[in-house]
Each structure stands twice: as C-alpha cells, then as structure tokens.
Amino acid sequence: MDTRNAREGHLQSVQAADTMQAVVFDDYGPPDVLRLAELPMPQAGAGEVRVRVRAAGVQPADCATRSGWFAQRGIGLEPFPRQLGNEFAGVIDQVGDGVRGFAPGDEVLGWTTARAYAEALTVPAAQIVRKPLGMSWAVAGALSASGQTAHTAVEELGIGPGDTVLVHAAAGGVGTVAVQLARLRGARVIGTASRENHDYLRSLGAEPVLYGPGLDERVRALAPKGVDAALDASGRGALDASIALGIDRDRIGTLVAFEDVQRLGVRGIRSRRSRERLEELAALHEAGRLRIHVRDIYPLAYAAIAHRDVENGHGRGKVVLMVYSTFGHAL
Ligand SMILES: NC(=O)c1ccc[n+]([C@@H]2O[C@H](COP(=O)([O-])OP(=O)(O)OC[C@H]3O[C@@H](n4cnc5c(N)ncnc54)[C@H](OP(=O)(O)O)[C@@H]3O)[C@@H](O)[C@H]2O)c1
Numbered sequence: 528m529d530t531r532n533a534r535e536g537h538l539q540s541v542q543a544a545d546t547m548q549a550v551v552f553d554d555y556g557p558p559d560v561l562r563l564a565e566l567p568m569p570q571a572g573a574g575e576v577r578v579r580v581r582a583a584g585v586q587p588a589d590c591a592t593r594s595g596w597f598a599q600r601g602i603g604l605e606p607f608p609r610q611l612g613n614e615f616a617g618v619i620d621q622v623g624d625g626v627r628g629f630a631p632g633d634e635v636l637g638w639t640t641a642r643a644y645a646e647a648l649t650v651p652a653a654q655i656v657r658k659p660l661g662m663s664w665a666v667a668g669a670l671s672a673s674g675q676t677a678h679t680a681v682e683e684l685g686i687g688p689g690d691t692v693l694v695h696a697a698a699g700g701v702g703t704v705a706v707q708l709a710r711l712r713g714a715r716v717i718g719t720a721s722r723e724n725h726d727y728l729r730s731l732g733a734e735p736v737l738y739g740p741g742l743d744e745r746v747r748a749l750a751p752k753g754v755d756a757a758l759d760a761s762g763r764g765a766l767d768a769s770i771a772l773g774i775d776r777d778r779i780g781t782l783v784a785f786e787d788v789q790r791l792g793v794r795g796i797r798s799r800r801s802r803e804r805l806e807e808l809a810a811l812h813e814a815g816r817l818r819i820h821v822r823d824i825y826p827l828a829y830a831a832i833a834h835r836d837v838e839n840g841h842g843r844g845k846v847v848l849m850v851y852s853t854f855g856h857a858l
Contacts, residue, residue: 544568549645550830551608555595558831569649576652577621582668583643584614585833585846612643616667626652634658638671638800646850656806659813666819669845674808676798677704683796684756684780688713691750693757695765698724698843702760706733707817727843743771820844
C-alpha cells in the first residue's frame with residue numbers, strides 16, 4: 528500500500544470507529560472518582576459536527592460538578608456515569624446535514640456542556656470557530672469558556688477608556704483574559720493576586736495588589752481618586768472590599784458569589800457564549816493582542832491530577848487536558 532492509500536485506509540478505519548474514550552465519574556467525590564471509560568462514538572446530527580478532540584480546558588466548574596457542589600444546590604442533576612468539560616479544540620471528522628462552512632479536516636475550537644474530556648464529541652456548528660493556524664492546541668482548548676466569561680463580564684460592566692477597574696483573582700483563567708480585555712478597552716487595571724503572580728500581572732498590563740485583609744486600603748493607596756468598576760472572579764472577600772471602596776454597585780460584578788448578589792445589590796454575571804464572541808477572542812490572539820497562559824498540560828487519563836491542580840485554587844492561567852489518541856491525530 529502506498530503512503531496515500533495507507534493514510535486514506537487509516538482515515539476510514541478512524542471514521543468507522545464505534546467507540547471512544549472519555550473521562551467519566553459514577554458518583555460525586557474527590558478527583559479519584561474520575562476514570563477513563565469506553566463510550567459509544569457520538570454521531571453528528573443535523574446542524575452538528577463531530578470533533579476529534581485534541582485539547583480540553585479544565586475549569587473550577589468541572590471540579591464543582593464532580594465533587595457534587597452543584598448537585599447539592601440542585602444544579603445539573605444528570606444521571607451517572609457523567610462526563611465533564613465545557614471547552615475544547617480539535618479536528619472535524621463528520622459533518623451533519625445542513626451544516627455549511629465546515630468540512631472534515633477543519634481545525635476548530637468551541638464550547639459544549641460537560642462533553643469535552645473525550646476523544647470525540649458532537650456539537651452544534653454554531654458553537655465552533657476556526658482555529659487560527661498559529662494558535663497551539665493547548666491554547667485553543669483553553670479559550671472558549673474562560674475567555675468568553677471574561678469577555679461577557681468586561682462588556683456587562685461597561686468597561687471603557689478612563690475607567691479604573693479592580694479585577695479580583697486576576698491571574699486565574701478568567702482574570703488573565705479580563706485584565707487584557709479591560710486594558711484593550713482603554714482602562715487602567717488593578718489586579719489581585721498572591722505575590723508569586725505579581726510579575727505575571729504586570730506582564731498582562733495590570734498593577735498588582737495582594738488580596739486578603741486590608742485590600743481596600745491597598746487599592747486606595749494605588750488609586751486615590753477611586754475605582755470605577757470591579758470584577759469578582761474570586762468569591763473570597765472580593766465583594767466586601769469592592770463595596771468598601773465605594774464603587775457604584777451596578778458596576779460591581781461577581782462570577783462566583785451569586786448568593787450575595789441580591790443582598791448587596793451587585794451584579795451576578797453568567798457567561799453568555801456566542802460564535803461572535805469567540806471569533807473576536809481568537810482574532811485578538813492571532814493578532815498578538817491577547818495572551819493565554821497555559822500553566823500545565825496533562826494527558827486525558829490524568830484528569831484527576833488536573834482537577835487537583837485546579838482545585839488547589841492558586842496558580843496562573845489555565846490547566847489543559849490533551850488527547851493523544853492515534854485516531855485523534857490522523858486528520
Ligand atoms: N459565572 C460564570 O459564568 C463563570 C464562568 C467561569 C468561571 N466562573 C467562576 O469564576 C471563578 C474564577 O474562575 P477561574 O477559571 O479564573 O479560576 P482559577 O483559574 O482557578 O483562578 C484561581 C485564582 O484565584 C486566585 N485566588 C486564590 N485565593 C484568592 C483569594 N483569597 N482572593 C483572591 N484571589 C484568590 C489565585 O491567585 P494566586 O494563585 O495568586 O493565589 C488564582 O490565580 C471560579 O469560581 C469559577 O467557578 C464563573
């Protein structure tokens with residue numbers, strides 16, 4: 528068999544595979560409940576594509592789903608075994624009826640709901656965009672969920688030129704993008720982080736400040752004329768400090784402390800994802816104006832270790848799972 532025939536033969540066998548590996552869990556609990564399972568290969572329905580996943584970002588929300596934190600609050604009560612993962616990048620290998628503009632072999636990134644830690648997934652074509660050629664798989668896999676959350680927040684808080692913005696947990700997956708988007712909109716950004724991440728925040732264009740007791744005083748010393756808006760990506764004392772700074776409550780947004788939203792009269796911000804939003808983020812990255820820091824990469828089989836990494840609550844940027852299966856690389 529010549530090389531071309533061999534490749535085509537391999538592709539056909541890949542496309543015909545009737546199972547795939549995915550990370551699942553059978554009960555709520557610590558990271559060790561995660562295991563690899565053989566699941567039926569999903570088939571693209573009308574309006575959908577099937578993607579051979581190359582990379583999937585890990586979010587704190589995945590850990591909260593796995594641990595049962597969400598279930599205790601009546602959120603997302605799907606039957607077991609359950610999958611995880613909301614952001615991914617990969618290669619299309621099947622296109623459903625009615626899909627225009629995408630074909631097998633296209634490299635894409637996108638978002639889903641609890642399906643991305645897998646060798647393959649199906650997703651509406653409206654939830655993917657083309658991966659820029661120069662974007663690494665790890666970055667592409669880590670952009671769609673956290674990036675769009677940051678984009679939504681900066682938009683909802685109306686960040687613009689002349690604003691001084693306080694970003695809590697600025698070095699994290701969401702904070703990293705929020706800082707840069709706020710800077711691109713012409714704002715001055717003060718970001719909270721541990722001392723280890725202060726140089727990192729400076730590299731993103733933010734002025735770093737330590738979180739913890741006395742935060743409002745430290746921020747006041749940096750911005751004596753006041754702060755115009757605050758984004759809470761931390762949930763740990765961030766709202767109290769923002770209120771103590773006298774920021775208009777309509778311009779204080781939390782991604783985390785929804786239980787305090789009504790009582791304090793601040794904004795609860797939930798990610799609103801769209802192809803346009805993701806295209807804008809991908810274009811900013813391609814133009815060298817948005818940096819995504821990936822701090823750790825783990826193979827799919829090491830999802831439990833990746834969860835421990837995210838769950839420790841510290842560190843900069845994103846943690847990513849990579850899919851190294853042979854068929855995932857064939858296209
Ligand atoms: N509402 C939504 O739609 C939505 C969407 C996505 C995410 N979220 C939520 O947003 C939050 C941030 O997500 P993420 O992906 O950015 O998380 P992440 O990457 O795990 O961020 C962790 C960051 O928190 C910082 N941190 C730790 N302790 C802190 C403290 N006491 N005060 C302030 N910062 C502290 C750490 O900084 P150091 O390393 O310097 O300590 C670290 O950089 C999570 O709670 C997530 O569930 C909500």
